[in-house]
Amino acid sequence: MTSTPVARPDEVRRHNRTTLLRLLHVSGPSTRATLAAELGLNRSTIKTLVDGLAEAGVVEERVPRPGRGAGRPSLLVLPQPHAAVVLAVDLQVEHVAIALVGLGGQILGRNSWNLRGRMRAADEVITHVLESTAMLAGDLGVEPVAAGVSVPGVVRRADGYVHEAPNLRWTDVALGERLGGVLRIPILVGNDAELGAVAEHLRGAARGSSDAVYISADVGVGGGVIAEGSSLRGGAGYVGEVGHMVVRPGGRACYCGSSGCWETEVGEAALCRALGLPEDTPRGAIVVELRALGRDPSAAASRLAEFVEWLTLGLVNVVNLLGPQLVVLGDLLTVLPEEIVRSVAADVRRRSLVSRAVGGTRIVSSALGADVKLLGAAEVAFESALDRV
Amino acid sequence: MTSTPVARPDEVRRHNRTTLLRLLHVSGPSTRATLAAELGLNRSTIKTLVDGLAEAGVVEERVPRPGRGAGRPSLLVLPQPHAAVVLAVDLQVEHVAIALVGLGGQILGRNSWNLRGRMRAADEVITHVLESTAMLAGDLGVEPVAAGVSVPGVVRRADGYVHEAPNLRWTDVALGERLGGVLRIPILVGNDAELGAVAEHLRGAARGSSDAVYISADVGVGGGVIAEGSSLRGGAGYVGEVGHMVVRPGGRACYCGSSGCWETEVGEAALCRALGLPEDTPRGAIVVELRALGRDPSAAASRLAEFVEWLTLGLVNVVNLLGPQLVVLGDLLTVLPEEIVRSVAADVRRRSLVSRAVGGTRIVSSALGADVKLLGAAEVAFESALDRV
Numbered sequence: 046m047t048s049t050p051v052a053r054p055d056e057v058r059r060h061n062r063t064t065l066l067r068l069l070h071v072s073g074p075s076t077r078a079t080l081a082a083e084l085g086l087n088r089s090t091i092k093t094l095v096d097g098l099a100e101a102g103v104v105e106e107r108v109p110r111p112g113r114g115a116g117r118p119s120l121l122v123l124p125q126p127h128a129a130v131v132l133a134v135d136l137q138v139e140h141v142a143i144a145l146v147g148l149g150g151q152i153l154g155r156n157s158w159n160l161r162g163r164m165r166a167a168d169e170v171i172t173h174v175l176e177s178t179a180m181l182a183g184d185l186g187v188e189p190v191a192a193g194v195s196v197p198g199v200v201r202r203a204d205g206y207v208h209e210a211p212n213l214r215w216t217d218v219a220l221g222e223r224l225g226g227v228l229r230i231p232i233l234v235g236n237d238a239e240l241g242a243v244a245e246h247l248r249g250a251a252r253g254s255s256d257a258v259y260i261s262a263d264v265g266v267g268g269g270v271i272a273e274g275s276s277l278r279g280g281a282g283y284v285g286e287v288g289h290m291v292v293r294p295g296g297r298a299c300y301c302g303s304s305g306c307w308e309t310e311v312g313e314a315a316l317c318r319a320l321g322l323p324e325d326t327p328r329g330a331i332v333v334e335l336r337a338l339g340r341d342p343s344a345a346a347s348r349l350a351e352f353v354e355w356l357t358l359g360l361v362n363v364v365n366l367l368g369p370q371l372v373v374l375g376d377l378l379t380v381l382p383e384e385i386v387r388s389v390a391a392d393v394r395r396r397s398l399v400s401r402a403v404g405g406t407r408i409v410s411s412a413l414g415a416d417v418k419l420l421g422a423a424e425v426a427f428e429s430a431l432d433r434v
Numbered sequence: 435m436t437s438t439p440v441a442r443p444d445e446v447r448r449h450n451r452t453t454l455l456r457l458l459h460v461s462g463p464s465t466r467a468t469l470a471a472e473l474g475l476n477r478s479t480i481k482t483l484v485d486g487l488a489e490a491g492v493v494e495e496r497v498p499r500p501g502r503g504a505g506r507p508s509l510l511v512l513p514q515p516h517a518a519v520v521l522a523v524d525l526q527v528e529h530v531a532i533a534l535v536g537l538g539g540q541i542l543g544r545n546s547w548n549l550r551g552r553m554r555a556a557d558e559v560i561t562h563v564l565e566s567t568a569m570l571a572g573d574l575g576v577e578p579v580a581a582g583v584s585v586p587g588v589v590r591r592a593d594g595y596v597h598e599a600p601n602l603r604w605t606d607v608a609l610g611e612r613l614g615g616v617l618r619i620p621i622l623v624g625n626d627a628e629l630g631a632v633a634e635h636l637r638g639a640a641r642g643s644s645d646a647v648y649i650s651a652d653v654g655v656g657g658g659v660i661a662e663g664s665s666l667r668g669g670a671g672y673v674g675e676v677g678h679m680v681v682r683p684g685g686r687a688c689y690c691g692s693s694g695c696w697e698t699e700v701g702e703a704a705l706c707r708a709l710g711l712p713e714d715t716p717r718g719a720i721v722v723e724l725r726a727l728g729r730d731p732s733a734a735a736s737r738l739a740e741f742v743e744w745l746t747l748g749l750v751n752v753v754n755l756l757g758p759q760l761v762v763l764g765d766l767l768t769v770l771p772e773e774i775v776r777s778v779a780a781d782v783r784r785r786s787l788v789s790r791a792v793g794g795t796r797i798v799s800s801a802l803g804a805d806v807k808l809l810g811a812a813e814v815a816f817e818s819a820l821d822r823v
Contacts, residue, residue, distance in 0.1 A: 199787060278757070285788055286757075289754040291751055301785075303750060368675075396691050397678070398588060402598065
């Protein structure tokens with residue numbers, strides 16, 4: 046508590062400008078009156094801030110399309126996408142996507158490629174990301190002012206050091222430093238589930254929830270936590286790894302040194318086992334099989350019974366430990382039959398003391414689709430960039 | 435993120451005053467030069483603030499006892515205990531303690547009593563707390579300006595509503611409202627483990643750790659979390675309940691509706707079973723038995739083997755989910771033989787992916803003794819009180 050920062054008057058104006066810009070960035074075009082009301086600032090302060098931003102080309106004021114109301118319509122303040130562009134990188138186990146994202150959250154351009162064999166080595170991935178970024182930025186005629194990178198692993202936020210990304214077979218990669226050394230912009234590296242949570246909180250199912258958890262379930266399983274409205278990080282800037290919570294003592298050995306981890310029971314390989322598919326079944330085929338199963342609810346319930354029990358048990362623990370109002374299921378879990386998600390949600394509420402206290406934790410599937418981590422990566426980059434626009 | 439508050443210049447001075455007072459309250463007497471350095475404020479600002487506080491009788495400046503150095507010694511700024519007094523209440527399953535605590539953290543006076551049968555009903559407890567507080571405040575000639583209350587249960591911080599305190603058999607008690615209605619001061623009610631974490635962070639083993647977890651293990655088991663330097667609360671102001679994390683699927687049924695909860699495996703009753711004592715053995719006798727066992731390490735290891743395995747497994751989960759640098763074991767766990775704590779700590783480090791990433795999570799026993807939750811309750815009351823001193 047002794048570290049509470051002190052604020053100086055000259056920082057206040059800057060802070061207000063950034064806050065206004067963040068509101069426009071996240072909520073989109075707004076009138077001055079709305080901005081004043083939402084920020085609790087008087088209209089003359091808003092006028093000064095908006096005029097300054099308009100002069101700098103960061104926003105534009107425009108007459109909205111005519112509505113049905115009488116009278117003169119209020120001018121809308123619009124963020125200008127090209128005023129601040131960030132690079133977003135989503136590093137997955139089999140696939141890399143990059144995008145250049147403008148102020149307001151619009152994807153201005155994107156590129157992606159598959160990873161196979163040697164291509165997955167850190168050196169190769171970094172080189173490819175740098176080359177693709179240069180090409181894409183050149184094509185679009187923009188220069189990113191910051192970058193966010195999503196990594197499926199244990200990452201130190203302070204400097205983007207990847208301690209371990211086991212499914213990529215990366216250990217000890219100074220990713221932030223290496224990208225920053227070439228791109229010469231701030232690089233924010235985050236755990237993929239953490240960035241998924243950020244995206245859901247700002248632009249997805251968890252919008253307006255101050256306490257939410259996002260569960261990623263890809264090859265690995267992870268969790269990102271929004272606590273009291275902001276992203277939670279663990280000690281030394283490392284976010285926790287819910288995938289390595291033990292749900293089944295004495296269960297399958299996990300590479301992490303423990304056994305019966307949630308990831309070994311509800312990750313992609315476990316889902317393949319539950320579906321009677323080989324563990325290396327391509328993602329597309331797993332999705333096809335799950336969707337087919339969804340058309341026969343009782344068959345789905347019986348074939349997935351054990352998988353669902355471990356999923357439920359892990360969710361009970363997550364809810365009891367973190368007390369979220371909302372859990373968003375991502376990735377492969379979004380393909381689970383709707384009936385199953387509903388019954389898991391009901392079971393978690395029944396079996397979790399804390400769910401009852403928070404008025405029943407809601408459990409829903411992500412609706413942001415495949416871009417969720419790319420969007421989260423863009424947002425952490427904007428977090429660093431908005432006060433420099 | 436859109437809810438980032440905006441700061442107005444007139445709030446800045448107030449904020450700086452509170453920050454300075456908090457530093458004196460937590461760190462004790464300091465020179466003006468130290469205050470300036472720690473707060474990053476210039477000396478004239480510090481002078482203005484200290485002069486104002488001295489004039490209001492909140493601090494005193496005094497020549498320190500002569501040291502060995504030559505030259506004129508710097509004046510020390512001392513917080514005045516009677517300038518702000520708070521009430522701290524520690525509600526345990528068998529015992530209630532109250533204390534009046536002065537600015538700087540000194541206990542000015544205290545009182546406690548046992549709970550038996552009807553005495554444990556919410557009405558009786560509230561009446562007794564109010565009567566004892568009035569007597570104690572009268573004896574000391576002080577008036578508390580805020581109160582903090584520690585409750586072993588699921589508590590909503592915003593208004594001190596006790597949703598469930600199962601081991602007390604309390605449900606739906608508007609504790610904050612009822613105490614506040616009579617005392618007419620702000621009442622801050624917290625979960626006992628949460629307040630234990632606050633005390634350890636400010637005055638105990640977790641001082642200086644920005645990410646720490648405190649485990650309380652009394653009749654029930656709970657956890658309090660310090661994340662990025664402040665106390666973590668869950669959705670709707672409810673803190674999580676690590677005691678109801680399932681560590682043993684299919685294990686003993688728990689009153690919470692789940693089974694194999696951490697609390698059923700490492701709570702007081704489980705410890706009794708491990709020691710071969712009846713489950714209702716009085717606390718004192720459990721402690722005597724544990725201390726005796728501590729004198730024979732190999733017997734201790736074998737008799738406690740299963741208990742230790744569930745303790746370890748739960749700690750692996752806590753570390754993997756929350757990524758703390760430090761875990762502080764409280765209550766009954768402080769009586770575990772030292773060798774056992776050391777071996778649990780080594781096992782948790784080995785079996786937890788995140789522990790390795792944060793450089794090895796340390797696991798230690800609390801050294802604050804029986805007052806830990808009382809101290810935590812005082813501190814949350816001071817959090818609310820310091821900006822009104």
